[in-house]
Amino acid sequence: MLKDGKSKKLPLYIQIGELLHREIAAGHWQPGERLPIESQLATSLNVAVGTLRKALAKLESDGLLERRQGSGTYVKRAPTGTAIYQFFHLELLGGGGVPRADTLAVSMRQEPEVAQQLEMDYLEAKLWSIRRKRYLNTQLVAAEEIWIDHRHSDSLVAEDLHESLYMHYREVFGFWIGRVEDRIDCVQAPDWVTEQLGLPSGTTLVRVERKGWSNNNQVEEFSRTWFDPQKCRYFARWS
Template sequence: MPIYVQIHNTIKQDIAAGKWKIGQRIPSERELATSFKVSRMTLRQAVQTLVDEGILQRKVGSGTFVARQKVQEKMSGTTSFTDIMLAQGKKPSSRVVSYHMAKPTASERDHLRLVQLDQVLRMERIRLADQLPICFEITTVPIKIVENLSRQEITQSFYHALEQKGYELGHAQQTVSSMLSSEKVSDLLNIKRGSAILRLRQITYLANGQPFEYVRTQYVGERFEFYLER
C-alpha cells in the first residue's frame, strides 16, 4: 500500500476517533510530515485525498480543518427531510418564515395541474439538522390536499401526516442546479452572501399520478450533497 494511502487512513481513523473535532484545525503539513517521517510532498498527497473526499477542508490563509460532514440525500423516491435527518443520526427541525393561502402563480398552476380559481398553501421554511440551517424551502400545495391537516402537521412532517390521512405517496421529479446565495437567503441560512447554493426544484406525486407538491429548495453547498445510485 502506498505510503500516502497509509497516512490518509491513519488521519481518517484519528478523526473518527475524535483526535480532531469538526471545525478544528489540524497540524501544518510540515508538522505532520515530521510526525509521519515522510516528505512534505507525500504528506500533501495524503491530505489532498482527504480534502477531495470532503473529510478535510482547506481555508486560504488559515490552514486545513476537519470538515463538517455533509447531509446526504439519495436522489430517488420521495424521502422526507425528517427521514433523511433521522437516518443520519441528526435531529430535524423547521423554522417557518411565512405561511399563507394564495392564488397559484402561472408556474404553480402548470406544475400542480391547477385552474386559476384554485387556492394553494404557500409556505417558506428553514430546515435544520441539529440546529444548523441546511436549506431554505418554498413549498406550494393545493388547499384541497391539506384542508384536513393542522399547521403543525404540515410544517413539522408533511409526508408523514399525509400518509396518516390515507394518501399514498408516489414518485418525484427533481431538477438540481447551482447558484449563488442572495442577501435574503444568506441571512436566513447564516452564510456569506454569494455562497455556493444547490438549488432543487421538485414536483411530488401521489401514487395515482396526481401532483400534490411543488418545492423550490436552496441548500447550503458546504453542508449538503446529493448522490445518485444506479
C-alpha cells in the same frame, strides 16, 4: 393568512431509527457488521436505552437489523425504501444525519408558475406555501418552500404540521408521495433564504426543484430547496 410557528416533532425513537437508517445507508455500518452494544450506542446518541431499543425494534421489524441472542445486533441488509425520509436526499458531508425541520411560515397564495408545475387547470388557483428551515442532526443546512393545492385543507397551521410533511400528507390528507422528480442547478438564492441561513445577500446555492406524484399518480407537491454545499451534499443511491 400568515402563520408562524414550528413543526410537530417526530417521536424520539423514530428520530433515532431514522438516524441509524441513514447512517447505514451512508455506509457507516455494512451488512453483516455488528452495531455497538446498546449501552454504548445509547450514550453516543444521548438517549435512554429504552428509547434506543424501540428504535432498534422498529428497524428489525423493517428487516434492516437482526438481533442474535448472546451476540448483539447486526446489519442484515442495506436500506431500501422503507424510511420516513426515503425521498430526502441531503446528507452531511461525512454521510448520514437525521433530517429535522422548523416551519417558518404558512400562507395561501396565487402563483401561476407553480400552479403550472402542479399541472393544475386553473393557474390562478390558491396554493398553500410552506417555508421551512432544514437541519441534519442539529446542523442548519437548507431552506425550502413547498406548495400544495389549497383543496387539501381550508386552514393550515404551522404548529399542526409534522416535521415529515410526507407523513402529514398520508395521515391527514389521505395520500402519499410515491415518486419524485428532482432537477438540480446553482442559482442566486432569494433574500429570505440567505437571511435564514445566515449568508450574504446574493449568495449562490445549490437548488433542488422537485415535483412529487401521489399514489394516485397526480402531481400533488412542488418544492424548491436551497442548500449550502459547504455543509451538506445531495445524494442518490441505487441497488
